[in-house]
Amino acid sequence: MKEFVYRVARPALAHFPGHHRSRRGDSGHEFRAHVPLHDAPDVRRLDLHASLRDPLGQWLVRVANERKAVPVYAVADLSASMAFQGERRKLDVLADFTEALAWSAWRTGDAFGFVGCDEAVRRDWLLPLVRSQGAGSAFARRLRAFAPAGRNADGLKEAHRLLRRERSLVFLLSDFHLPLPTLDAVLGSLAHHELVPVLLWDRAEFAQPGDEPNAAGSPGGIGLADRIGRLASLVDAETGQRRLLWLRPALRERWRRQLEARRGTLDALFRRHRLRPLYLLNGFDADAVTAHFHR
Structure with missing residues (x-):
């Protein structure tokens, strides 16, 4: 079982004895x-x-x-885009993170809870706060077998209603391919808690369609398709709708610029909410999570 070490920036307010600094x-x-x-x-x-x-x-x-415990939650995006598979399926990475978080919370003496959302809060994906050694493993097995079908992640805006009122450590797990107004509302609704946005990304999802060797047969050459464009069949990850698109060179360049700007836009939004995001590329890395809390 992979374990990571987390800590809270402000003193804990709970009454249960635990690992974290408090003023109680x-x-x-x-x-x-x-x-x-x-x-x-x-x-x-x-x-x-x-x-x-x-x-x-x-x-x-x-x-x-005295040292006190803090409630620890995973608030997860379970919409259809989380079924994307590059080097690894995003839901499998989410399962790895959830299992490690529950184990780390149990080892630290904190209670762990889970709230899953797609178009609404999913009642079948709720776990009230528990102090159980195997709670994360059971949830991870369900996540690995789950086939998401939600058309959006609007339910994240209501997730705060399922959390305790006392300040908690909340990991918001998603690919964050959400409309910015929706994401802004989600971050604002969780501002009472100590929030860590965790972006589950895969490098394959940012590659442009047709980034395979060109018509000249060589990745380094310039083929006819690179000069006039190519036809690509694209599928919307959330709705499942398929569309044919002619990828002209100008369109491919605009696509590339928008992909590069997306991270900058997200970082600016996180700074406005005074948050430090954690980017996980191509899988769960326990050491990267620990380093996030100790730098």
Whole structure:
């Protein structure tokens, strides 16, 4: 089982003991403040030096922050575009990530939950917060056998309603081929939580149709099709609609520029929401996820 190490930037607010820094409790190991004895009646933490210096003559005790757990969620796009297969099928990469996340949460002492969405929130793809060693493996097996058919991922806009109100660590898993207004609404709805957008991309999906060796028979030569264009049959990943398109050189160049601009547009949107995205190309990499939280 692959495991990665995550951490939260802000102190945890939960009440369950765990691994993460918090500002709750009074008997931990991270000093927070001195308080009067009657507010924290534990003479074992009495600080005589601080009490003698107190101008009000109070008996003061030391209180220290305790380590707490945080809820961890995977909010996943299960629309039809996630069935794309290049070097690996995107749903298989999603399954690998989900399995590793659930295992890592269990090892850290956190509860794990899952919310799957396509056109709406999928009730058959909901997992309430659990502390179970095998929860991720069961969900991963279902994901690997799943054939998505949703025409869009609008259900992500309602996913926040299925999360706990307390601040949680939320991984938003998608290929992010969403209309920008939809994506903006999704990020805004999850702003209360500590959000990590995880982009599941495959290099094959950004290759232009017809990027095989040209009519001259050599990848380095210039064939007739490169000069006048070629006919390509394209399929919309979400709707399944097929369309014939004549790929003129000008159209191929415009396509290339738009693909290059897409990442810049997404990065600008993430910066506006003060988020650091995690790009996973051609498969799940546990070390890359760990590095994302420690740089």
